[in-house]
Structures are given as C-alpha cells and as structure tokens.
Amino acid sequence: MSIFGKRKAGHSPRSTEVLERPEYGWIWKPLLILVVLYLLVTIVLGIWWSRPPASFDVAQATAVQRDENAEEGARAANPSAARGAVVTATLMTTVDTLLDKPGGYLRNDMLPPGLWLDNMPNWEYGVLLQARDLAQALAERDIGANSAFEEAHQQLMVDSRDWLYPSAEQRLERAVEALGGYLHDLSAGNGASFNANGDGLARWLDRVAGRLDVLTQRLSASVTERETLRNLDIDAEELTATPWYRIDDVFFEARGSGWALMHLLEAVERDFAAVLDAAGGNETLQRLVAELDMTQRRIWSPVILNGSGFGIFANHSLVMANYTARARDLAAELSANVSGVSVDEPSPAGGGQDASADQEAPESPMTREEGTAPGDASAEEPAASQEGEAQGATPEAGDASGSAGGNEPPGVTEEEASAPASEG
Numbered sequence: 001m002s003i004f005g006k007r008k009a010g011h012s013p014r015s016t017e018v019l020e021r022p023e024y025g026w027i028w029k030p031l032l033i034l035v036v037l038y039l040l041v042t043i044v045l046g047i048w049w050s051r052p053p054a055s056f057d058v059a060q061a062t063a064v065q066r067d068e069n070a071e072e073g074a075r076a077a078n079p080s081a082a083r084g085a086v087v088t089a090t091l092m093t094t095v096d097t098l099l100d101k102p103g104g105y106l107r108n109d110m111l112p113p114g115l116w117l118d119n120m121p122n123w124e125y126g127v128l129l130q131a132r133d134l135a136q137a138l139a140e141r142d143i144g145a146n147s148a149f150e151e152a153h154q155q156l157m158v159d160s161r162d163w164l165y166p167s168a169e170q171r172l173e174r175a176v177e178a179l180g181g182y183l184h185d186l187s188a189g190n191g192a193s194f195n196a197n198g199d200g201l202a203r204w205l206d207r208v209a210g211r212l213d214v215l216t217q218r219l220s221a222s223v224t225e226r227e228t229l230r231n232l233d234i235d236a237e238e239l240t241a242t243p244w245y246r247i248d249d250v251f252f253e254a255r256g257s258g259w260a261l262m263h264l265l266e267a268v269e270r271d272f273a274a275v276l277d278a279a280g281g282n283e284t285l286q287r288l289v290a291e292l293d294m295t296q297r298r299i300w301s302p303v304i305l306n307g308s309g310f311g312i313f314a315n316h317s318l319v320m321a322n323y324t325a326r327a328r329d330l331a332a333e334l335s336a337n338v339s340g341v342s343v344d345e346p347s348p349a350g351g352g353q354d355a356s357a358d359q360e361a362p363e364s365p366m367t368r369e370e371g372t373a374p375g376d377a378s379a380e381e382p383a384a385s386q387e388g389e390a391q392g393a394t395p396e397a398g399d400a401s402g403s404a405g406g407n408e409p410p411g412v413t414e415e416e417a418s419a420p421a422s423e424g
Contacts, residue, residue: 050119053101062085062090062267083197088182089267092133094131095175118248123255126260129257140200149182196343202339224316229252247304256296259292261327279337287330301314
C-alpha cells in the first residue's frame with residue numbers, strides 16, 4: 001500500500017464532525033452565547049452598582065421618615081420635628097441607603113457581580129462603622145429611657161459578610177425598625193426623650209476622631225515618601241506598608257465613612273443647636289463637614305493610583321489622608337468645645353421641642369462643668385474596630401482597633417471585632 005495513498009472513506013472522520021452533527025451542535029453554541037451574555041450583563045451591572053449613592057438632605061429625610069413612622073394624628077398635633085428626630089431619621093436613612101441603593105447590600109454577595117466587586121463593599125463597611133458608632137453613643141446617652149438605640153446597635157453589630165439567616169440585610173432592616181419605633185414615639189409624644197447635652201456629643205466626637213485617625217494611618221501606610229507623612233503628624237516608622245491589592249479597599253472605606261459622617265454631622269447641627277451655640281462650635285462643625293465633603297469629590301481615574309511626588313500619576317491615598325487628618329483634628333477640637341456644656345431639657349409631655357425653636361427662643365440657662373477634661377479617662381475610648389483579619393489588614397490597623405474590643409456586645413461573631421481585640 002502506498003504511503004501517500006488515499007485514505008479509505010469513513011475510517012478516520014474528523015473530530016469536529018461529531019460536534020457539528022445536529023444532535024450535538026445545538027448544545028455548545030447556545031451555551032457559549034449564554035456565557036458571553038452573562039459576562040457582559042455582570043460587567044455592566046458591576047459598573048453601575050459601583051457608583052456611590054448621591055447625598056441626601058437631612059431635613060427632607062426627616063420629613064419622609066416621620067411620614068412613614070408617625071401616625072396622622074401625631075403629625076397634626078406636632079407638625080415640627082421634635083428634638084432628636086433629625087439625628088434618628090438621618091441614621092435611619094443612612095442605613096436604608098445600604099439596602100436601597102443600586103444592587104442593594106453587596107458586601108455579603110456570593111454570586112457575580114457582587115462577588116468580585118470590592119470598592120462598593122468597602123464603601124458600605126465605612127458607612128456601617130459610622131452608623132454603629134452613633135447608635136452606640138445614643139444608647140449610652142439615653143440609657144434607661146428606652147431600648148431603641150440599644151436594639152439598633154445590637155442589630156448593626158452583625159457580621160458584615162453574613163449571608164445565612166438572619167442575613168446582614170435582615171439585621172439592618174431590624175435596626176431601622178427599632179429606630180422607626182423611637183421616631184414614632186417622639187412624634188406622638190409617648191414619653192420618649194432625647195438627651196441633647198454636650199457630654200454625650202463629646203464622647204461620640206471622640207469616637208469619630210479615633211476612627212478618622214485610624215483611617216489616616218491606614219491611608220498613609222501606602223505612601224512611600226516618609227517626609228510627607230511628618231506633615232500629617234504620623235510616625236512613619238510604626239507603619240507597615242499596605243499591600244498593593246488593598247490600597248483601593250482602604251480608600252473606599254474612607255469615602256464611605258466620610259459620606260456617612262457628613263450627613264450625621266448635619267443632623268447633629270440641628271438637634272444640638274443649643275449646645276453648639278453655647279460652646280461656639282458652629283464654625284468648627286461647618287469646617288469639619290466641609291473637609292468631609294472634599295472626600296466625596298469625583299474620581300476621574302478608573303483605578304486608585306499610588307503615585308509619588310509631582311509625577312504623572314496621582315496618589316489618591318495621600319490626598320484622602322490629608323482630608324481625614326484635618327477632619328480628625330477638627331472633630332477633636334469640637335469635642336473639647338462641647339464637653340461639659342449642658343442645656344435645660346424640654347418637658348417630654350409636650351412631645352418634644354422643635355430643633356429650630358432653640359435658635360429662635362431666648363437662650364436657655366447653660367453651664368460649663370469645671371474640671372471636666374475633653375479626653376476624660378472615664379469616657380469610652382474611640383471605637384476603631386475594623387475587619388482587617390478577613391482581608392489581610394495591616395498590623396497597625398488591628399492594634400488601633402483593639403481598644404474598642406470592650407465595646408462589642410456579648411455574643412458578637414463579627415470577624416472585624418474578634419481578632420483585633422486580641423492584638424490590642
């Protein structure tokens with residue numbers, strides 16, 4: 001038989017002929033098309049879901065939350081927001097934003113596109129930390145008066161990545177319901193009260209300053225120029241460099257914290273108007289809000305850059321660290337100003353007092369307690385817990401968060417609350 005002879009027909013069919021037969025061709029081609037379409041849809045959704053929510057007006061948010069949680073008769077009897085209603089409604093709206101924004105709550109997603117997104121989940125974690133701190137501060141101030149803030153804080157302490165029942169979304173919804181019940185009692189005049197003295201506000205501001213200080217250090221850990229860090233009052237020798245794959249995670253966590261704080265401070269400006277007037281802290285608070293507003297500027301780069309000096313690439317972490325460092329100093333200054341300031345509380349029988357009435361009515365008697373230091377050791381230290389263990393956080397983040405381990409409620413299984421506490 002000749003080597004170059006013709007092959008006999010039917011003895012060596014091509015391998016592709018099997019897939020091209022009618023009984024096989026209808027399987028792999030549609031599947032390939034479906035996979036390509038699925039990838040395109042998830043990419044588009046991922047881009048859309050990664051857009052941060054827009055800011056909201058705290059006065060409008062208060063009106064919306066009161067309409068949803070107050071009875072019609074109570075709104076007619078007390079058309080103006082009671083003292084404490086703005087802070088409560090703003091906290092509710094902040095948590096609602098985590099649930100209602102495009103894509104919903106993404107941090108615990110187990111399927112694409114939420115599975116491979118990291119910017120928005122870290123943004124959500126920054127917002128969640130600030131909501132926890134305020135709920136805890138309000139629970140400490142109004143202890144014994146009601147359990148709404150304590151219940152809200154317990155629910156907000158959920159593991160941020162928990163997707164099993166009860167999932168993180170369900171726990172956040174329960175926190176909003178607890179706050180809604182308190183807002184209803186304020187509007188209806190059911191005996192709910194709101195302690196608007198300066199000591200509680202100072203403790204929360206100390207906690208805010210602690211959070212901002214930790215964020216400043218974590219942002220600065222990615223800066224290679226140690227001379228630059230001295231201008232931020234940061235000891236560069238104690239920092240451990242942030243891994244390149246986590247630079248954007250820290251950046252967007254700082255953006256989420258700034259977004260939440262900006263709204264919560266605007267609410268504080270209304271409900272604590274009398275305290276701020278007595279302490280002369282209105283200008284400081286406005287400067288603080290302005291610094292936080294700068295953290296929300298539009299990012300023109302598709303990725304977070306880590307350039308140096310006056311090179312062709314920006315250093316987004318260094319710019320953000322400058323804003324958080326100034327906000328940290330302003331928060332500490334405002335805490336020192338309002339510490340010890342007290343105002344006469346309105347009678348709870350009247351269903352609360354309009355926050356705006358504090359500015360129009362004659363100045364109520366106020367006193368500043370002598371010998372009360374802004375950073376009193378008896379006051380609780382700023383909570384700076386973070387979930388660095390789950391994402392390979394830097395050691396300095398865990399050490400800074402260790403001081404807040406005592407603030408976690410019993411039985412909490414949050415990954416960001418367990419390991420850092422042992423390091424501290």
